[in-house]
Amino acid sequence: MGEREASGRGDTDRAVGSALRSSAAALAGGLVGLLLPERCVACGGGEALLCEGCRGELLFLRGTLCARCGCPTAWPVERCGECAGRRLAFASARAAVAYDGPARALVSAWKERGLRRAGALAAELVAETVPRPPAEALAFVPGEGDRVAWRGLNTAEELAHCIAGPWKLPVEPLLERVRSARPQRGLPRKARAANVRGSFRARGGVPAVVALVDDVYTTGATAAAAARELKRLGARSVHVVAFARAIRG
Ligand SMILES: [Zn+2]
Numbered sequence: 001m002g003e004r005e006a007s008g009r010g011d012t013d014r015a016v017g018s019a020l021r022s023s024a025a026a027l028a029g030g031l032v033g034l035l036l037p038e039r040c041v042a043c044g045g046g047e048a049l050l051c052e053g054c055r056g057e058l059l060f061l062r063g064t065l066c067a068r069c070g071c072p073t074a075w076p077v078e079r080c081g082e083c084a085g086r087r088l089a090f091a092s093a094r095a096a097v098a099y100d101g102p103a104r105a106l107v108s109a110w111k112e113r114g115l116r117r118a119g120a121l122a123a124e125l126v127a128e129t130v131p132r133p134p135a136e137a138l139a140f141v142p143g144e145g146d147r148v149a150w151r152g153l154n155t156a157e158e159l160a161h162c163i164a165g166p167w168k169l170p171v172e173p174l175l176e177r178v179r180s181a182r183p184q185r186g187l188p189r190k191a192r193a194a195n196v197r198g199s200f201r202a203r204g205g206v207p208a209v210v211a212l213v214d215d216v217y218t219t220g221a222t223a224a225a226a227a228r229e230l231k232r233l234g235a236r237s238v239h240v241v242a243f244a245r246a247i248r249g
């Protein structure tokens, strides 16, 4: 009894402590936002999160694309040099912009500095550029537990919530991470696939068609592992949606 009370109180203390910490962080973020004029995350100039000049340098992925992986191609193709011969569990992958220059700066401000307005802008660019997939719900790639705790946000989840409005789709936390993969950065493509295999577990009640949101599409290995798991739990097709996509070559 005493133990249970103590542990109950411990949980409450922890919850209160974490709520205080996050509201202190939010308050500090809000104050910084009030005190500092907005600066462009890419060039440090201007008075917008992404100044007009840098926005003009974004490479929107609106032209002809590989139908499957969304790689820009000279003419429409079903498979491209990047995805042919690969087992990718998703039906399609689309992103708003190439992961380069100002897009890279925006993602880094969002992910590393926890700048939430960057997520809202990323969602705006996705909604403007990527056709809404024929999905019943939005799922997102769950973050790594410790990294999410440290930054206090999961960018993929945030992006999903920001796109939910314009696309009029519910966000459903269908996936969880069961195993922490090593960071994918710097790993070659084949190693990436092995690294993320078995990282995700889907909960029941997966709709037939799911849009899976992630912040950056690099090789597609993470998205494919998450899509495979959604299909194992009942999805018929999975459409990946990302803010930015790495373009090779
Ligand atoms: Zn700029």
Ligand SMILES: [Zn+2]
Residues within 6 Å of the ligand: 066, 067, 068, 069, 070, 071, 078, 079, 080, 081, 082, 083, 084
């Ligand atoms: Zn392709």
